[in-house]
Amino acid sequence: MQSANTPSANFAAHALCDGDREYMIGQSAIMCAIKRDMARIANSASTVLITGETGTGKELAAEFIHARSARRTKPFVCINCAAIPESLLESELFGHAKGAFTGADQHRDGLLIPANGGTIFLDEIGDMSLCAQAKILRVVENREVCRVGSNRGVQLDIRFVAATNQDLEAMTQQGTFRKDLFFRLNVVRIHLPPLRERLEDIPFLLRHYCGELGSESSSSDPEFSEDSLRCLKSYGWPGNIRELRNFVENLYLRDLPQKIGIEHLPRHIRGLIESKADLPQPEREALLAALFSAKWNKSEAAKKLHWSRMTLYRKIAKHQIPGTPPH
Numbered sequence: 001m002q003s004a005n006t007p008s009a010n011f012a013a014h015a016l017c018d019g020d021r022e023y024m025i026g027q028s029a030i031m032c033a034i035k036r037d038m039a040r041i042a043n044s045a046s047t048v049l050i051t052g053e054t055g056t057g058k059e060l061a062a063e064f065i066h067a068r069s070a071r072r073t074k075p076f077v078c079i080n081c082a083a084i085p086e087s088l089l090e091s092e093l094f095g096h097a098k099g100a101f102t103g104a105d106q107h108r109d110g111l112l113i114p115a116n117g118g119t120i121f122l123d124e125i126g127d128m129s130l131c132a133q134a135k136i137l138r139v140v141e142n143r144e145v146c147r148v149g150s151n152r153g154v155q156l157d158i159r160f161v162a163a164t165n166q167d168l169e170a171m172t173q174q175g176t177f178r179k180d181l182f183f184r185l186n187v188v189r190i191h192l193p194p195l196r197e198r199l200e201d202i203p204f205l206l207r208h209y210c211g212e213l214g215s216e217s218s219s220s221d222p223e224f225s226e227d228s229l230r231c232l233k234s235y236g237w238p239g240n241i242r243e244l245r246n247f248v249e250n251l252y253l254r255d256l257p258q259k260i261g262i263e264h265l266p267r268h269i270r271g272l273i274e275s276k277a278d279l280p281q282p283e284r285e286a287l288l289a290a291l292f293s294a295k296w297n298k299s300e301a302a303k304k305l306h307w308s309r310m311t312l313y314r315k316i317a318k319h320q321i322p323g324t325p326p327h
Contacts, residue, residue, distance in 0.1 A: 023064040024057065025208045025241075026201035030193055035064070041188050042068035047140065049185045050163040052192030055240030058163035059123060061190060065161060066119040074118035077111055081136075082127035089132050094145040112145050112156060119159045125185065126166035126177060137181045160185070195237040195244065202233055205241060209248040222251065225261045227285040235269050262288045263321060284319040287312075291321070 024035050041048065042065050050058045059078060066076045084092050094110045112120065128136065139145055140160055144153045162185045171177035195202070203224075210221040224232070237243055247266065256264055262285060263270070270292060286305065294300035302312040 023060045023067065025205050026198060027204055028198045028200045030198055031201060034061075034190065034192065038065050038190060039068055041065065043070055044188075045159060047159070047185055047187045048161045048190060049168075049188070050161065050190045050192065051168075052163075052165065053194050053240055054165045055242030056192040056194060057241050058165075058192060059121065061192060062119070062121040062161045062163060066121075066159075069119070069159070071118050071159060075115045076119050076121065077115040078121045078123055079111060080123050081132070082124040086129055086132055090135060093135075093139075094147055110145070110147070112139065112158065113154055115158055116156050117158070119161060122160060122162040124164060125162040126164035126168055126171060130176070130178060133178045133181050137178060137184060140181070140184045195240045199233045202244070203229060205244055206232075206248060209245050210251075213249055213252050220258065222256060223259045225259055225284075227282055227288075228260050228262050228265060230285070231262050231265060231269060261321075283315065284321070287315050287319060288321065 024031060024038075026032075038061060048062075048065060050061050052058055062078075063076060066072060079093070092110060093112055122136070125136075139156075142153075143156050143158060145156060146153045168177050168182050168186070172179045172182050206224060207221070214221045239246070247269075250266070251260070251264075270288075287301075290301040290304040291298075294304060298309060298312055302309050305312065307315070
Protein backbone atom coordinates (compact mmCIF):
# COMPACT_ATOMS: atom_id res chain seq x y z
CA MET A 1 0.00 0.00 0.00
CA GLN A 2 1.30 3.46 -0.87
CA SER A 3 1.88 5.98 1.84
CA ALA A 4 -0.17 9.17 2.02
CA ASN A 5 2.93 11.12 1.01
CA THR A 6 3.20 9.57 -2.42
CA PRO A 7 1.66 11.44 -5.37
CA SER A 8 -0.68 8.54 -6.10
CA ALA A 9 -2.41 9.10 -2.76
CA ASN A 10 -4.03 12.13 -4.40
CA PHE A 11 -6.58 9.98 -6.21
CA ALA A 12 -9.33 7.54 -5.33
CA ALA A 13 -10.45 4.60 -7.39
CA HIS A 14 -13.52 2.51 -6.72
CA ALA A 15 -16.52 0.98 -8.43
CA LEU A 16 -19.94 2.46 -7.68
CA CYS A 17 -22.49 -0.29 -8.14
CA ASP A 18 -25.23 1.02 -5.85
CA GLY A 19 -27.61 2.81 -8.19
CA ASP A 20 -30.03 3.45 -5.31
CA ARG A 21 -27.60 5.44 -3.17
CA GLU A 22 -28.73 9.05 -2.91
CA TYR A 23 -25.70 11.04 -4.03
CA MET A 24 -27.47 14.36 -4.56
CA ILE A 25 -29.71 15.36 -1.65
CA GLY A 26 -32.54 17.80 -2.20
CA GLN A 27 -36.06 18.18 -3.50
CA SER A 28 -35.94 21.80 -4.65
CA ALA A 29 -37.01 22.48 -8.23
CA ILE A 30 -33.46 23.33 -9.30
CA MET A 31 -31.98 20.13 -7.80
CA CYS A 32 -34.70 17.94 -9.28
CA ALA A 33 -33.96 19.43 -12.70
CA ILE A 34 -30.22 18.88 -12.28
CA LYS A 35 -30.72 15.25 -11.22
CA ARG A 36 -32.97 14.65 -14.24
CA ASP A 37 -30.32 16.13 -16.54
CA MET A 38 -27.55 14.02 -15.00
CA ALA A 39 -29.61 10.83 -15.18
CA ARG A 40 -30.35 11.56 -18.85
CA ILE A 41 -26.70 12.04 -19.81
CA ALA A 42 -25.35 9.22 -17.62
CA ASN A 43 -25.51 6.53 -20.31
CA SER A 44 -23.96 8.67 -23.01
CA ALA A 45 -20.24 8.70 -23.74
CA SER A 46 -20.11 12.51 -23.66
CA THR A 47 -17.50 14.36 -21.64
CA VAL A 48 -19.05 16.36 -18.79
CA LEU A 49 -17.88 19.59 -17.17
CA ILE A 50 -19.26 20.24 -13.67
CA THR A 51 -19.00 23.78 -12.33
CA GLY A 52 -19.92 25.33 -9.01
CA GLU A 53 -18.54 26.92 -5.89
CA THR A 54 -16.38 25.02 -3.43
CA GLY A 55 -18.45 22.65 -1.31
CA THR A 56 -21.43 22.30 -3.67
CA GLY A 57 -20.88 18.57 -4.25
CA LYS A 58 -19.12 18.36 -7.61
CA GLU A 59 -17.47 15.02 -6.85
CA LEU A 60 -20.82 13.60 -5.71
CA ALA A 61 -22.34 14.76 -8.99
CA ALA A 62 -19.61 12.93 -10.89
CA GLU A 63 -20.27 9.80 -8.81
CA PHE A 64 -24.00 10.18 -9.51
CA ILE A 65 -23.33 10.18 -13.26
CA HIS A 66 -20.97 7.19 -13.06
CA ALA A 67 -23.28 5.16 -10.80
CA ARG A 68 -26.16 5.51 -13.27
CA SER A 69 -24.10 4.71 -16.34
CA ALA A 70 -23.27 1.43 -18.03
CA ARG A 71 -19.77 1.88 -16.59
CA ARG A 72 -20.92 1.65 -12.98
CA THR A 73 -19.23 -1.74 -12.35
CA LYS A 74 -15.92 -0.38 -13.65
CA PRO A 75 -13.54 1.92 -11.78
CA PHE A 76 -14.37 5.49 -10.89
CA VAL A 77 -11.01 7.24 -10.58
CA CYS A 78 -10.89 10.65 -8.93
CA ILE A 79 -7.76 12.65 -9.70
CA ASN A 80 -7.03 15.87 -7.86
CA CYS A 81 -5.41 17.89 -10.62
CA ALA A 82 -4.04 20.46 -8.16
CA ALA A 83 -2.25 17.88 -6.01
CA ILE A 84 0.00 15.98 -8.43
CA PRO A 85 3.40 17.69 -8.93
CA GLU A 86 3.88 18.67 -12.56
CA SER A 87 7.25 16.90 -12.70
CA LEU A 88 5.53 13.60 -11.87
CA LEU A 89 2.34 14.14 -13.86
CA GLU A 90 3.12 11.95 -16.86
CA SER A 91 4.49 9.08 -14.79
CA GLU A 92 1.58 9.25 -12.33
CA LEU A 93 -1.16 9.40 -14.97
CA PHE A 94 0.28 7.49 -17.91
CA GLY A 95 2.72 5.13 -16.20
CA HIS A 96 6.29 4.37 -17.27
CA ALA A 97 8.36 1.60 -18.76
CA LYS A 98 11.10 -0.09 -16.80
CA GLY A 99 14.30 1.93 -17.10
CA ALA A 100 12.51 5.04 -18.41
CA PHE A 101 14.33 7.18 -15.85
CA THR A 102 16.50 6.82 -12.78
CA GLY A 103 14.55 4.89 -10.17
CA ALA A 104 12.11 3.35 -12.66
CA ASP A 105 13.11 -0.19 -11.73
CA GLN A 106 9.83 -1.76 -12.82
CA HIS A 107 7.01 -1.33 -15.29
CA ARG A 108 4.11 0.80 -14.04
CA ASP A 109 0.67 1.48 -15.54
CA GLY A 110 -0.16 4.80 -13.87
CA LEU A 111 -3.70 5.86 -13.00
CA LEU A 112 -5.45 5.88 -16.36
CA ILE A 113 -4.77 2.42 -17.78
CA PRO A 114 -6.32 0.49 -14.81
CA ALA A 115 -9.42 2.69 -15.20
CA ASN A 116 -10.14 1.26 -18.66
CA GLY A 117 -13.89 0.89 -19.14
CA GLY A 118 -14.65 3.30 -16.30
CA THR A 119 -14.82 7.01 -15.54
CA ILE A 120 -11.99 9.47 -14.90
CA PHE A 121 -12.95 12.41 -12.71
CA LEU A 122 -10.57 15.34 -13.16
CA ASP A 123 -11.18 17.44 -10.07
CA GLU A 124 -9.94 21.06 -9.89
CA ILE A 125 -9.08 21.01 -13.60
CA GLY A 126 -8.73 24.81 -13.55
CA ASP A 127 -5.68 24.53 -11.26
CA MET A 128 -3.58 22.67 -13.84
CA SER A 129 -0.65 24.44 -15.46
CA LEU A 130 -0.74 25.07 -19.21
CA CYS A 131 1.90 22.38 -19.70
CA ALA A 132 -0.15 19.82 -17.77
CA GLN A 133 -3.28 20.86 -19.68
CA ALA A 134 -1.53 20.04 -22.98
CA LYS A 135 -0.73 16.54 -21.75
CA ILE A 136 -4.30 15.94 -20.58
CA LEU A 137 -5.66 17.34 -23.86
CA ARG A 138 -3.98 14.60 -25.89
CA VAL A 139 -5.61 11.90 -23.79
CA VAL A 140 -9.05 13.53 -23.88
CA GLU A 141 -8.80 13.90 -27.67
CA ASN A 142 -7.43 10.46 -28.56
CA ARG A 143 -8.33 8.25 -25.57
CA GLU A 144 -4.78 6.94 -25.81
CA VAL A 145 -1.88 7.03 -23.37
CA CYS A 146 1.78 6.35 -23.92
CA ARG A 147 3.85 5.28 -20.95
CA VAL A 148 6.94 7.35 -20.25
CA GLY A 149 9.88 5.64 -21.97
CA SER A 150 7.69 3.70 -24.39
CA ASN A 151 6.73 4.33 -28.02
CA ARG A 152 3.62 2.15 -27.91
CA GLY A 153 0.29 3.79 -27.26
CA VAL A 154 -2.46 2.11 -25.25
CA GLN A 155 -6.05 2.72 -26.38
CA LEU A 156 -8.51 3.30 -23.55
CA ASP A 157 -12.29 3.21 -23.28
CA ILE A 158 -12.75 5.85 -20.60
CA ARG A 159 -15.18 8.66 -19.97
CA PHE A 160 -13.96 12.00 -18.69
CA VAL A 161 -15.83 14.12 -16.16
CA ALA A 162 -14.08 17.32 -15.09
CA ALA A 163 -14.92 19.82 -12.36
CA THR A 164 -13.84 23.29 -11.34
CA ASN A 165 -14.89 26.17 -9.12
CA GLN A 166 -13.21 28.62 -11.48
CA ASP A 167 -14.53 30.54 -14.48
CA LEU A 168 -12.86 28.65 -17.33
CA GLU A 169 -14.31 30.97 -19.97
CA ALA A 170 -12.61 33.93 -18.29
CA MET A 171 -9.40 31.93 -17.89
CA THR A 172 -9.33 31.16 -21.62
CA GLN A 173 -9.59 34.88 -22.35
CA GLN A 174 -6.75 35.56 -19.92
CA GLY A 175 -4.63 32.82 -21.48
CA THR A 176 -4.40 30.74 -18.30
CA PHE A 177 -6.55 27.87 -19.61
CA ARG A 178 -6.25 26.29 -23.06
CA LYS A 179 -9.20 27.00 -25.33
CA ASP A 180 -8.86 23.66 -27.09
CA LEU A 181 -9.01 21.77 -23.78
CA PHE A 182 -11.97 23.85 -22.64
CA PHE A 183 -13.92 23.02 -25.79
CA ARG A 184 -13.07 19.33 -25.38
CA LEU A 185 -14.31 19.30 -21.78
CA ASN A 186 -17.33 21.57 -22.21
CA VAL A 187 -19.48 19.10 -24.15
CA VAL A 188 -22.17 18.75 -21.48
CA ARG A 189 -22.22 21.36 -18.71
CA ILE A 190 -23.72 20.78 -15.27
CA HIS A 191 -23.74 23.77 -12.93
CA LEU A 192 -24.36 23.12 -9.24
CA PRO A 193 -25.97 26.07 -7.43
CA PRO A 194 -24.70 27.33 -4.07
CA LEU A 195 -26.70 26.33 -1.02
CA ARG A 196 -27.99 29.90 -0.60
CA GLU A 197 -29.91 29.41 -3.88
CA ARG A 198 -31.60 26.19 -2.72
CA LEU A 199 -32.47 26.95 0.90
CA GLU A 200 -35.55 24.73 0.79
CA ASP A 201 -33.18 21.74 0.64
CA ILE A 202 -31.66 22.49 4.06
CA PRO A 203 -34.16 20.31 6.02
CA PHE A 204 -33.46 17.37 3.65
CA LEU A 205 -29.72 17.83 4.00
CA LEU A 206 -29.96 18.08 7.79
CA ARG A 207 -32.02 14.89 7.93
CA HIS A 208 -29.57 13.08 5.67
CA TYR A 209 -26.44 14.08 7.58
CA CYS A 210 -28.07 13.53 10.97
CA GLY A 211 -28.97 10.02 9.84
CA GLU A 212 -25.48 9.40 8.49
CA LEU A 213 -23.60 10.76 11.50
CA GLY A 214 -26.10 9.44 14.01
CA SER A 215 -25.63 5.89 12.76
CA GLU A 216 -21.87 6.28 13.08
CA SER A 217 -22.11 7.49 16.68
CA SER A 218 -25.15 5.38 17.68
CA SER A 219 -26.93 8.60 18.64
CA SER A 220 -30.57 9.44 18.01
CA ASP A 221 -31.29 12.12 15.43
CA PRO A 222 -32.10 15.55 16.90
CA GLU A 223 -35.11 17.59 15.83
CA PHE A 224 -34.70 21.18 14.69
CA SER A 225 -37.19 23.76 15.91
CA GLU A 226 -38.93 25.99 13.40
CA ASP A 227 -37.05 29.08 14.58
CA SER A 228 -33.68 27.32 14.33
CA LEU A 229 -34.53 26.23 10.78
CA ARG A 230 -35.50 29.81 9.90
CA CYS A 231 -32.17 30.99 11.26
CA LEU A 232 -30.25 28.31 9.33
CA LYS A 233 -32.07 29.32 6.15
CA SER A 234 -31.18 32.97 6.66
CA TYR A 235 -27.46 32.16 6.86
CA GLY A 236 -25.43 32.52 3.66
CA TRP A 237 -23.47 29.21 3.93
CA PRO A 238 -20.29 30.41 2.15
CA GLY A 239 -18.88 26.88 2.48
CA ASN A 240 -22.06 25.42 0.98
CA ILE A 241 -23.02 21.79 1.66
CA ARG A 242 -19.59 20.95 3.06
CA GLU A 243 -20.05 23.66 5.71
CA LEU A 244 -23.53 22.36 6.53
CA ARG A 245 -22.19 18.83 7.03
CA ASN A 246 -19.44 20.18 9.30
CA PHE A 247 -22.10 22.00 11.31
CA VAL A 248 -24.06 18.76 11.80
CA GLU A 249 -20.91 16.83 12.70
CA ASN A 250 -20.14 19.44 15.34
CA LEU A 251 -23.59 18.93 16.85
CA TYR A 252 -22.82 15.25 17.42
CA LEU A 253 -19.67 16.18 19.31
CA ARG A 254 -21.66 18.14 21.87
CA ASP A 255 -24.14 17.20 24.56
CA LEU A 256 -27.31 18.64 23.03
CA PRO A 257 -31.00 18.13 23.77
CA GLN A 258 -33.24 16.19 21.41
CA LYS A 259 -34.68 19.44 20.06
CA ILE A 260 -32.25 21.99 18.60
CA GLY A 261 -33.22 25.61 19.14
CA ILE A 262 -31.57 28.86 18.12
CA GLU A 263 -29.63 28.93 21.37
CA HIS A 264 -27.82 25.75 20.30
CA LEU A 265 -26.59 27.12 16.96
CA PRO A 266 -23.01 28.38 16.46
CA ARG A 267 -22.41 31.97 17.48
CA HIS A 268 -21.73 33.21 13.96
CA ILE A 269 -25.14 31.89 12.87
CA ARG A 270 -26.96 33.04 16.01
CA GLY A 271 -25.56 36.50 15.34
CA LEU A 272 -27.97 36.83 12.43
CA ILE A 273 -30.93 37.19 14.76
CA GLU A 274 -29.15 39.62 17.11
CA SER A 275 -29.23 42.24 14.37
CA LYS A 276 -32.96 41.65 13.92
CA ALA A 277 -34.03 42.09 17.53
CA ASP A 278 -36.29 45.02 16.72
CA LEU A 279 -38.02 43.35 13.77
CA PRO A 280 -41.37 41.52 13.97
CA GLN A 281 -40.79 37.78 14.43
CA PRO A 282 -42.14 34.80 16.41
CA GLU A 283 -42.10 35.34 20.16
CA ARG A 284 -39.40 32.81 21.08
CA GLU A 285 -37.12 34.03 18.29
CA ALA A 286 -37.70 37.67 19.29
CA LEU A 287 -36.94 36.81 22.92
CA LEU A 288 -33.70 35.04 22.01
CA ALA A 289 -32.70 37.89 19.70
CA ALA A 290 -33.18 40.41 22.49
CA LEU A 291 -31.25 38.27 24.99
CA PHE A 292 -28.33 37.76 22.61
CA SER A 293 -28.16 41.42 21.61
CA ALA A 294 -28.31 42.44 25.30
CA LYS A 295 -25.61 39.86 26.15
CA TRP A 296 -28.12 38.09 28.39
CA ASN A 297 -28.76 41.21 30.52
CA LYS A 298 -32.40 40.60 31.50
CA SER A 299 -33.25 44.25 32.23
CA GLU A 300 -31.81 45.39 28.91
CA ALA A 301 -33.59 42.60 27.04
CA ALA A 302 -36.91 43.50 28.68
CA LYS A 303 -36.47 47.13 27.57
CA LYS A 304 -35.81 46.06 24.00
CA LEU A 305 -39.03 44.04 24.00
CA HIS A 306 -41.01 46.68 25.92
CA TRP A 307 -41.80 44.08 28.59
CA SER A 308 -41.57 44.14 32.34
CA ARG A 309 -38.86 41.98 33.95
CA MET A 310 -41.55 39.64 35.30
CA THR A 311 -43.00 39.20 31.81
CA LEU A 312 -39.52 38.46 30.50
CA TYR A 313 -38.94 35.77 33.14
CA ARG A 314 -42.33 34.20 32.43
CA LYS A 315 -41.57 34.06 28.72
CA ILE A 316 -38.13 32.55 29.38
CA ALA A 317 -39.78 29.82 31.44
CA LYS A 318 -42.56 29.33 28.88
CA HIS A 319 -40.12 28.81 26.00
CA GLN A 320 -37.66 26.77 28.11
CA ILE A 321 -34.77 29.11 27.38
CA PRO A 322 -31.69 28.68 29.61
CA GLY A 323 -31.07 31.39 32.19
CA THR A 324 -27.48 31.88 31.07
CA PRO A 325 -26.12 32.26 27.54
CA PRO A 326 -25.11 29.04 25.80
CA HIS A 327 -21.47 28.70 24.78
